[in-house]
Amino acid sequence: MIILIPAYEPDQHLPALIRSIREAEPWATVVVVDDGSGPAYREVFDGVKALGCHVIGYAQNRGKGFALKTGFGFIADHFPGRNVVCADSDGQHTIVDILRVAAAVQSIGHAGPAAMVLGTRSFTGNVPARSRFGNNATRVLFTLATGQRISDTQTGLRGYPASILPWLRTVHGERYEYELNLLLEARQAGFAINSVDIATVYLDHNSGSHFRPLADSARIYAPLLKFLSSSFTAFLVDTVLFLILTAVSDSLLLAVVGARAVSSAVNFAVNRRVVFRHGREKPVARTGLRYFSLVIVLLAANFGLIAALEAVSLPALPAKIMAEIALLAVSYVVQQRYLFTRSTDREKLADAAGETPDERPANTHIRA
Known part of the structure; x- marks a missing residue:
């Protein structure tokens, strides 16, 4: 299993996540993509590198979709044949849920056709209004466009079998719209979409998110x-x-x-x-x-x-x-x-x- 984490201007939640991964799975391979965070964040990335992560990146911010595809390319070149679990860097995903998604991907690889696995949240409890509204709006539009009902279209915790990594790199989008495009094009590409229930976690009212409600929503709904x-x-x-x-x-x-x-x-x-x-x-x-x-x-x-x-x-x-x-x-x-x-x-x-x-x-x- 490869854990892929795209990161833009991360805070201390990223090192905390890496430490929790190391405690639960000491030998897990972790790839962190620095999405053009700049020199001010070099200390954070040096810290996670010291924890045994592969840290790759580039100078200018290109967006989450570009970061993910960069990571997929690195993994395909250096760790061929390995499944990938993508997690966000802001501490919203627990190690328990990351491992549950990884196990679901592994079981699919042995039991049936290729499928991506979504870690889906129930959105109960103290959920920021913009997150609740954004997910509800996207879920309705996604159902309209595809006929599929997915309860959490915006989840960043996703698992992919190694066999679909080449396809992941061909899907259009460089920022937040990329992950929705994956869902929109999965059926056409012949891939199923499965889900695993995960905890709904928002730290400090999701203050670590770099999602821009107007600009990024326009990209998603374009x-x-x-x-x-x-x-x-x-x-x-x-x-x-x-x-x-x-x-x-x-x-x-x-x-x-x-x-x-x-x-x-x-x-x-x-x-x-x-x-x-x-x-x-x-x-x-x-x-x-x-x-x-x-x-x-x-x-x-x-x-x-x-x-x-x-x-x-x-x-x-x-x-x-x-x-x-x-x-x-x-x-x-x-x-x-x-x-x-x-x-x-x-x-x-x-x-x-x-x-x-x-x-x-x-x-x-x-x-x-």
Whole structure:
């Protein structure tokens, strides 16, 4: 087992954590990444190095995600085949919980497919308001995006089997958004997400955390915020054209279909190139066909909802707004999970050969 600890401007909680690890597991390998803390913190890092840790780092602060990927690279090079448990440096994780997560990773390695293990907190007791709110908000958004219910999406105590370290280094993100991106992309990569209950510990109201509520929350929620911005732009285009067509025509069907045809083309272009990170990996023709198939389904639902609301004497504009809001979540989930996901190796091979994945023989191999 390797214990990986990213640290930025750590206080004495870091040496205390290392000492507790040494007392419980004297021979455990501990890797500490100095995330550009600067000369003022050299004494702290020298102290943990004296306790037998491998201390690596770089001059400028790059963020937690960058620090973790630096650590994964060091471990892959120097300790290949070893499982990794990541813990925070601020004393929020007990050695008992670290070892429980390590044991869970070890058991998965022998019993089934690769999976990451999350140390999940119950958030009971004296929990800082920003931590409680942040986790609740992220949990709701994560469930919306993936359909998976994870009670603690922001936990820093996580275990990874050695087999998925190469994948961990490919996932986008250099700061706090990285750990959420791992959860968002795990299913697409074929990895399960398991959990182990751990204690909820906040020292001094989490004063040691370097999380910036506004800037880092914006990074974490960026995929959904970009989607909402794209959807709002398309909604404005759609609504303006809907009102124009309604004014010049007595046909509700013409107004809905005409407005949606234009706004959906705008929405598809923006989502594919800007909103969803893997959108450009997909061939535009195939993805476009699937996208506009979704548009047709949503259009039928939209038309039905507007007609039903108008039937109860609701004006056209309020009826349209209510219908759009009701279908927004459905659109996001389908696009995030199915249309603009990371291309699998099989899809990439099929695209290179000019075939669809279903047309390509399942036993095809590339030879050097």
